[in-house]
Amino acid sequence: MTERILITGGAGFVGSHLADALLQRGHSVRCLDNLTEQVHGGMPPEYLSPDVELIHGDVRDPEVVRSALRGVDAIYHFAAAVGVGQSMYQIERYMDINTLGTAQLLQALLDTKTPIKKLVVASSMSIYGEGAYTCSHCGAVAPPVRTMAQLQAGQWDVFCPKCMGPLQPQSTPETKPSEVTSVYALSKRDQEELCLIYGRTYDIPVVALRFFNIYGPRQALSNPYTGVAAIFAARLLNNQAPLVFEDGQQQRDFVSVHDIVRANLLALESDDANNQVINIGSGKPITIRRVAAILAQSLGKDIAPEITGRFRAGDIRHCYADISKARELLGYEPQVSHEQGFAELAEWLESQSAEDRSEEAARELQAFGISA
Ligand code: UD1
Numbered sequence: 001m002t003e004r005i006l007i008t009g010g011a012g013f014v015g016s017h018l019a020d021a022l023l024q025r026g027h028s029v030r031c032l033d034n035l036t037e038q039v040h041g042g043m044p045p046e047y048l049s050p051d052v053e054l055i056h057g058d059v060r061d062p063e064v065v066r067s068a069l070r071g072v073d074a075i076y077h078f079a080a081a082v083g084v085g086q087s088m089y090q091i092e093r094y095m096d097i098n099t100l101g102t103a104q105l106l107q108a109l110l111d112t113k114t115p116i117k118k119l120v121v122a123s124s125m126s127i128y129g130e131g132a133y134t135c136s137h138c139g140a141v142a143p144p145v146r147t148m149a150q151l152q153a154g155q156w157d158v159f160c161p162k163c164m165g166p167l168q169p170q171s172t173p174e175t176k177p178s179e180v181t182s183v184y185a186l187s188k189r190d191q192e193e194l195c196l197i198y199g200r201t202y203d204i205p206v207v208a209l210r211f212f213n214i215y216g217p218r219q220a221l222s223n224p225y226t227g228v229a230a231i232f233a234a235r236l237l238n239n240q241a242p243l244v245f246e247d248g249q250q251q252r253d254f255v256s257v258h259d260i261v262r263a264n265l266l267a268l269e270s271d272d273a274n275n276q277v278i279n280i281g282s283g284k285p286i287t288i289r290r291v292a293a294i295l296a297q298s299l300g301k302d303i304a305p306e307i308t309g310r311f312r313a314g315d316i317r318h319c320y321a322d323i324s325k326a327r328e329l330l331g332y333e334p335q336v337s338h339e340q341g342f343a344e345l346a347e348w349l350e351s352q353s354a355e356d357r358s359e360e361a362a363r364e365l366q367a368f369g370i371s372a
Pocket of ligand 1: 082083084124125126127129182185212213214225226227228229231243244245246250252288312315316
């Protein structure tokens, strides 16, 4: 059945890929996007399908949101400010856009009594803080985020909070208690919880997808706070070595935007997913060093990464997804390998003028004393 679907933040990296997939399935797609300066420079991106109905406006503007909701059958709420480091010094802006923006959307939904069949909200792995670990003596433990003193001493690994022994990282399930370590993470948790509370109260099916490290074509290079894969690839294209923080052995879960899109389509249709939080990742850990190596290989550059020993305050050591819940409730199965996905990212970046703005971000973080 053809439906009208609203994507807030639909001109962005993930939203625009989802818009393409929904259009392909015959839905009509409306995107509400403020075309934020930091990402879009106030202009609709070239990649946005002409078949998308684009409303240029802000999710915090009740009038605009009300008109965006007209005749809508389902909503993907992706509008958000997304720089973790930046959120630590633009505190008011992040809480305003992410937390209050979500509150505005829900208020407008309630006020207009728009009868939607589903609300999917983009949550984030950042709400976990450190991932799950086990200690050979103490079993499953949840270590706190590393202190500034520990990072300054170059002690990158986390230790057992009970016996101070070494820890083994494990895949992180949704049941791991949230421990937010950044303003961004706090605002993402707010988005997730606000939507779930709304859904329970007004009997609207809500699905909160906790995305891990998403990468792929259209990742915003103009945004100096974009993810590490795009930063590394941009540096390699400029014949510069990727600057690896810590020792490069930190592990993450890099998931292709195409797998993220598949999960979002499944979430729209699956009743089993209603009122649930679900991890969406590749389920496979990969070190940051390895990310740099695969990207260099994909781009045909014989450039080794520079292991800087520098760090960012609040960074976690390891976190990767346990995706068994997504498998069970959504029938989700990641299909893009790291090799395929990074090659695709590299190929796309080669066609772009890959301006490298990561040093700008690094300078700003240093100015606020939150990196070294
Ligand atoms: C964070 C958020 C995540 C968000 C993502 C993109 C947390 C725990 N997670 O992930 O929710 O989706 O940002 O906004 O807050 N690194 C380098 N060199 C660089 C840049 C980064 O070595 O030039 C390292 C970092 O130290 C980190 C890893 O790469 O260990 C990944 O960094 P990044 O891509 O920024 O994402 P996360 O911090 O994992």
